Amino acid sequence: MAPFVPGNFDTDVAVIGGGIVGLGIAWEAQRSGRSVTVIDPAPATGATFAAAGMLAPVSELHYQEEDLLELTLASAALWPDFIAPLMAPGLPDTGFSTTPTLVLGADAADRRALADLRDVQLEHGLDVEVLSIREARAAEPLVAPNISAAFRIAADHQVDPRGTAAALRTRLAEVAAARGQDVDVFIGQEAAGLLWDQGPAQAGEGPAQAGDGAGGVARARRVAGVVLADGREIRAREVVVANGLGAPGLAGLPAGLKLPLRPVHGDILRLRVPEHLKPLATNTIRGLVRGLPVYIVPRNDGTVVIGATSREDGNPGVSAGGVHQLLRDAAVLLPAVAELELLECTARARPGTPDNAPLLGRVAGSDGRDIPGLIIATGFFRHGVLLTAIAATVCRQLLGGITDLAWERFRPDRFSPTLHPAPAGPSEQEKP
Amino acid sequence: MAPFVPGNFDTDVAVIGGGIVGLGIAWEAQRSGRSVTVIDPAPATGATFAAAGMLAPVSELHYQEEDLLELTLASAALWPDFIAPLMAPGLPDTGFSTTPTLVLGADAADRRALADLRDVQLEHGLDVEVLSIREARAAEPLVAPNISAAFRIAADHQVDPRGTAAALRTRLAEVAAARGQDVDVFIGQEAAGLLWDQGPAQAGEGPAQAGDGAGGVARARRVAGVVLADGREIRAREVVVANGLGAPGLAGLPAGLKLPLRPVHGDILRLRVPEHLKPLATNTIRGLVRGLPVYIVPRNDGTVVIGATSREDGNPGVSAGGVHQLLRDAAVLLPAVAELELLECTARARPGTPDNAPLLGRVAGSDGRDIPGLIIATGFFRHGVLLTAIAATVCRQLLGGITDLAWERFRPDRFSPTLHPAPAGPSEQEKP
Numbered sequence: 012m013a014p015f016v017p018g019n020f021d022t023d024v025a026v027i028g029g030g031i032v033g034l035g036i037a038w039e040a041q042r043s044g045r046s047v048t049v050i051d052p053a054p055a056t057g058a059t060f061a062a063a064g065m066l067a068p069v070s071e072l073h074y075q076e077e078d079l080l081e082l083t084l085a086s087a088a089l090w091p092d093f094i095a096p097l098m099a100p101g102l103p104d105t106g107f108s109t110t111p112t113l114v115l116g117a118d119a120a121d122r123r124a125l126a127d128l129r130d131v132q133l134e135h136g137l138d139v140e141v142l143s144i145r146e147a148r149a150a151e152p153l154v155a156p157n158i159s160a161a162f163r164i165a166a167d168h169q170v171d172p173r174g175t176a177a178a179l180r181t182r183l184a185e186v187a188a189a190r191g192q193d194v195d196v197f198i199g200q201e202a203a204g205l206l207w208d209q210g211p212a213q214a215g216e217g218p219a220q221a222g223d224g225a226g227g228v229a230r231a232r233r234v235a236g237v238v239l240a241d242g243r244e245i246r247a248r249e250v251v252v253a254n255g256l257g258a259p260g261l262a263g264l265p266a267g268l269k270l271p272l273r274p275v276h277g278d279i280l281r282l283r284v285p286e287h288l289k290p291l292a293t294n295t296i297r298g299l300v301r302g303l304p305v306y307i308v309p310r311n312d313g314t315v316v317i318g319a320t321s322r323e324d325g326n327p328g329v330s331a332g333g334v335h336q337l338l339r340d341a342a343v344l345l346p347a348v349a350e351l352e353l354l355e356c357t358a359r360a361r362p363g364t365p366d367n368a369p370l371l372g373r374v375a376g377s378d379g380r381d382i383p384g385l386i387i388a389t390g391f392f393r394h395g396v397l398l399t400a401i402a403a404t405v406c407r408q409l410l411g412g413i414t415d416l417a418w419e420r421f422r423p424d425r426f427s428p429t430l431h432p433a434p435a436g437p438s439e440q441e442k443p
Numbered sequence: 444m445a446p447f448v449p450g451n452f453d454t455d456v457a458v459i460g461g462g463i464v465g466l467g468i469a470w471e472a473q474r475s476g477r478s479v480t481v482i483d484p485a486p487a488t489g490a491t492f493a494a495a496g497m498l499a500p501v502s503e504l505h506y507q508e509e510d511l512l513e514l515t516l517a518s519a520a521l522w523p524d525f526i527a528p529l530m531a532p533g534l535p536d537t538g539f540s541t542t543p544t545l546v547l548g549a550d551a552a553d554r555r556a557l558a559d560l561r562d563v564q565l566e567h568g569l570d571v572e573v574l575s576i577r578e579a580r581a582a583e584p585l586v587a588p589n590i591s592a593a594f595r596i597a598a599d600h601q602v603d604p605r606g607t608a609a610a611l612r613t614r615l616a617e618v619a620a621a622r623g624q625d626v627d628v629f630i631g632q633e634a635a636g637l638l639w640d641q642g643p644a645q646a647g648e649g650p651a652q653a654g655d656g657a658g659g660v661a662r663a664r665r666v667a668g669v670v671l672a673d674g675r676e677i678r679a680r681e682v683v684v685a686n687g688l689g690a691p692g693l694a695g696l697p698a699g700l701k702l703p704l705r706p707v708h709g710d711i712l713r714l715r716v717p718e719h720l721k722p723l724a725t726n727t728i729r730g731l732v733r734g735l736p737v738y739i740v741p742r743n744d745g746t747v748v749i750g751a752t753s754r755e756d757g758n759p760g761v762s763a764g765g766v767h768q769l770l771r772d773a774a775v776l777l778p779a780v781a782e783l784e785l786l787e788c789t790a791r792a793r794p795g796t797p798d799n800a801p802l803l804g805r806v807a808g809s810d811g812r813d814i815p816g817l818i819i820a821t822g823f824f825r826h827g828v829l830l831t832a833i834a835a836t837v838c839r840q841l842l843g844g845i846t847d848l849a850w851e852r853f854r855p856d857r858f859s860p861t862l863h864p865a866p867a868g869p870s871e872q873e874k875p
Contacts, residue, residue: 282763331714331770332781338767349764356785 021194022048024410025237025247027202027261028254029054031062031172031399032388034179035093036251037196039403040410041186042096048245049183050198050237055176057255061279061359062396063308063316064175066090067167069137070112070297071394072128079368080135082418083394086401087166093400094170097178105178106171106311110294113142113151116160117300117343125160125299139164151292153347158298169295169308172396198239202254204262205385206236206244232376234384238262249410253388253402255362255395258370265382267429268374272390274360276326278333279318282351284309291315291347300340307341307348314354317341321361321393329358364390369398370423371405372414375432386410387423453626454480456842457669457679459634459693460686461486463494463604463831464820466611467525468683469628471835472842473618474528480677481615482630482669487608489687493711493791494828495740495748496607498522499599501569502544502729503826504560511800512567514850515826518833519598525832526602529610537610538603538743544727545574545583548592549775553731557592571596583724585779590730601727601740604828626677633672636694637682637817640667664808666816670694681842685820685834687794687827690802697814699861700806704822706792708758710765711750714783716741723747723779732772739773739780746786749773753793753825761790796822801830802855803837804846807864818842819855 024040026033029051037047065071068083094107116122129139140163147161148154154161180197187196209232236246252258259270284291292315296307308316320333334356342348364370370390373381386409388402405418424430456472458465461483469479497503500515526539548554564571572595579593580586586593612629619628641664668678684690691702716723724747728739740748752765766788774780796802802822805813818841820834837850856862 280763283760285758326717326784328715328784328786330781331712331783331785332774334785335767335770335774335781338763339771342764342767349762349767351763352758352760353763353766353788354760356788 020246020248021236022046022245022247024048024249024251025050025245026251026253027237028252028257029197030057030059030253030255030395031055031176031179032391032395032402033251033253034176034183035399035403036253036388036406038179038183039407041183043407043410045410046187046190046192046194047183048194048196048198048247050200050202050239050245051254052200054180054197055173058359058361058395059172059176061277061319061357062172063279063306063318064106064170064172064396065112065167065295065306065308066169066397067112067164067295067297068397069132069139069164070114070167071397072132072135072137074131076367077135078366078420079394082368082401082421083397086398087168089400089404090168090170093403094175097175097182102181103174103177104171104311105175106169107175108170108311109168112164112167112295112297113147114162114164115147115154115158115296115298115344117298118159120302121299122160124302125162129162138166151294151296153288153291153345155344155346158344167295170396171310194245198245201240202261203238203240205234205250205264206238206246207263208233208235234382247384249384249386251386251388251406255389256360258387258389265374265376265385267377267427268424269427270370270387270389270423271365271426272362273323274325275363275392276322276324276358276360277319278330278337278356278358279316280334280337280353281355281357282315282317282348282353284313284315284351288347288350289313291345291351296344298340298344300343303336303340305337305340305344307345315351317348327358327360329356361392361395362390363392365426367392369394369402369421371402371418371421372423373409374422374424374427375430377430379431379433381432452678452680453668454478454677454679456480456681456683457482457677458683458685459669460684460689461629462489462491462685462687462827463487463608463611464823464827464834465683465685466608466615467831467835468685468820468838470611470615471839473615475839475842477842478619478622478624478626479615480626480628480630480679482632482634482671482677483686484632486612486629487605490791490793490827491604491608493709493751493789494604495711495738495750496538496602496604496828497544497599497727497738497740498601498829499544499596499727499729500829501564501571501596502546502599503829504564504567504569506563508799509567510798510852511826514800514833514853515829518830519600521832521836522600522602525835526607529607529614534613535606535609536603536743537607538601539607540602540743541600542726544596544599544729545579546594546596547579547586547590547728547730547776549730549732550591552734554592556734557594557731561594570598583726583728585720585723585777587776587778590776599727602828603742630671630677634686634693635670635672637666637696638668638670638676638678639695640665666814679816681816681818683818683820683838687821688792690819690821697806697808697817699809699859700856701859702802702819702821702855703797703858704794705755706757707795707824708754708756708790708792709751710762710769710788710790711748712766712769712785713787713789714747714749714780714785716745716747716783720779720782721745723777723783728776730772730776732775735768735772737769737772737776739777747783749780759790759792761788793824793827794822795824797858799824801826801834801853803834803850803853804855805841806854806856807862809862811863811865813864
């Protein structure tokens with residue numbers, strides 16, 4: 012392996028994973044002047060392909076997940092600026108929309124559960140307006156008359172993840188071409204692992220696995236690129252691991268780093284609204300139907316998305332019971348759902364973590380100092396689309412040597428008992 | 444246009460429509476020594492693609508459809524001989540299976556309706572065995588314990604329509620190649636209309652529409668082939684119109700012939716049984732669940748088919764309400780359905796007729812004599828797969844100059860008040 016030579020790189024930033032998070036990170040890095048390369052055999056076909064795209068920090072607030080609220084609110088606040096340059100003529104439609112979200116309850120128990128949740132939301136200073144059923148039906152005439160409760164959340168918006176991913180890919184390619192970037196902006200194959208560069212010998216540092224192509228285990232000290240599935244090496248100043256559930260499978264992850272991701276499978280439906288029912292809804296509709304969550308997200312193109320189940324049954328395919336539940340419960344809130352055309356049933360896995368919060372940031376080596384050249388951004392669970400904006404911002408800051416201490420609690424090494432990051436400070440940061 | 448010259452043909456039999464009925468007719472004609480050409484831009488992608496493939500004359504018996512029973516029973520009796528040569532090594536799996544059908548009722552009203560239907564079935568000499576719920580669950584352990592009624596119908600079997608169509612296509616091509624047939628056995632484009640040959644001038648005879656490429660309207664007297672969408676003409680001794688709902692759209696249909704077909708849309712599901720639930724069922728399961736029919740057909744490959752709705756709402760796409768109903772009702776009979784993987788939701792239209800019986804046979808010209816060169820075989824409604832065997836047999840007989848008087852009541856001109864077929868007899872028949 013060649014010794015580490017500053018400047019001897021194919022690209023400034025290699026992003027492993029071309030879902031919406033990876034694309035968003037790559038794009039923010041590109042906007043900051045860096046060359047970027049996204050490595051993914053099938054970009055935007057994983058959880059991004061399934062996601063409904065709700066930007067909904069308020070209605071997504073779950074008990075026991077208040078720690079996450081600060082992050083989701085911060086990301087929601089970033090979305091308008093993040094998406095603005097992507098809403099340009101000639102780019103795919105991002106579907107970004109600031110229409111409110113209506114939250115509906117089906118029966119008395121659902122009403123009580125939503126009222127309790129509203130208490131928590133109000134405690135956190137969030138705006139949740141109580142509506143009468145009459146008011147809810149004035150806003151959405153096709154809502155069933157026999158629902159038990161309705162709330163309006165003005166701050167919860169939506170985006171089309173497929174459209175946004177397509178706009179990001181288009182823009183990334185355009186900018187790379189305009190700048191005459193040498194290296195491909197998209198590499199359509201799997202990343203096999205991390206490429207390390209040797210540095211001064213240092214016991215216990217370096218990749219976890221021998222024989223991963225990095226070699227010189229004891230003396231490796233910085234991540235310097237990506238080894239592709241075909242053996243080719245892409246040398247990069249910084250590598251961002253953003254391939255969701257694929258992250259723990261990369262060879263050459265730092266010794267001692269645990270990325271405790273688990274697949275949380277979800278079923279989601281796409282349906283076409285026939286002409287005589289348009290628009291089925293103008294607000295995003297979320298509901299609790301006999302204790303089960305369901306949402307109906309109207310799209311600009313006359314389709315709606317109905318989702319989503321959460322299954323930890325290990326079955327990656329579409330669940331018949333899940334589809335049944337979604338159609339049944341959505342029709343309780345909006346009976347006209349039965350009259351829609353079912354276009355697509357999709358199942359994908361979300362990368363869940365033990366605390367339902369992402370793994371985002373740099374990771375410590377055995378000396379407690381952050382390993383140069385490596386950023387992790389995975390474990391976004393149900394919030395990948397919403398958190399794309401903050402993930403992109405955090406990564407841009409890290410690339411520029413800035414650590415926002417507010418997000419240190421989401422460090423990817425927090426589940427790695429043998430790693431003890433030193434207190435963060437400017438002197439600890441890599442300056443590109 | 445060239446005058447009619449006997450022997451001046453590209454093919455003996457041109458079949459318009461490559462669904463299972465058209466393919467079955469072509470194959471039976473080919474087996475009788477004739478050259479055949481099937482014209483379809485996308486064979487076996489219409490109703491055949493959706494069909495579950497039940498060969499179930501007994502459980503398919505509906506009130507008011509007793510006239511059809513003789514035909515469906517005759518076809519069921521023909522199926523074993525029809526399918527036998529297709530169950531050969533190297534051919535796609537036809538899925539032909541003689542396992543019985545279990546008929547289940549969900550609630551008390553369903554039990555009463557099925558008991559009433561059994562009375563009708565017994566009146567017609569059909570064998571329907573009453574089972575206790577215990578016996579039903581001994582036969583199918585995953586049947587819900589709270590069903591209301593169970594019956595076993597030993598005579599109702601099944602076939603895989605996609606596999607059978609694939610086997611037919613393969614065999615048709617193999618035999619045509621082995622015989623060195625000049626004309627393509629499959630022509631992958633739409634048929635635009637019928638080609639007529641002039642004969643002695645005869646007032647009022649001939650195709651219904653001028654300008655259909657046939658010309659010589661007043662003097663045309665026999666169908667002599669097919670005009671393709673690209674204008675090419677395939678000259679054939681006999682043309683069989685077997686393109687389902689497309690039949691009335693053909694140019695050059697005989698004057699006065701009404702083919703009153705309407706689309707009856709149906710939704711149907713395909714699901715994969717996970718290993719721990721195999722086999723979900725070994726019998727075909729049919730049920731009545733709160734008055735709605737549903738069936739669950741197990742396939743050899745570890746999948747099941749759940750169907751089917753009947754909608755006359757004009758919507759060709761998959762109905763969300765239909766899918767919901769099927770999943771809900773199937774799970775009432777077999778709760779484990781909720782644990783299956785949903786592979787496919789399909790909607791197709793069946794060609795319905797005013798009396799729910801097919802349009803099968805020759806049609807009269809204005810002189811009351813059958814128009815030479817033309818056979819119609821459409822309008823098979825819910826029974827296309829079951830009736831394929833008898834349709835193929837009837838057409839082979841007609842090609843050979845034999846009319847089975849038993850089936851004259853299904854003549855395609857029975858809804859055409861201006862056409863009055865003369866009494867059938869050997870002297871009326873075309874001899875090839």
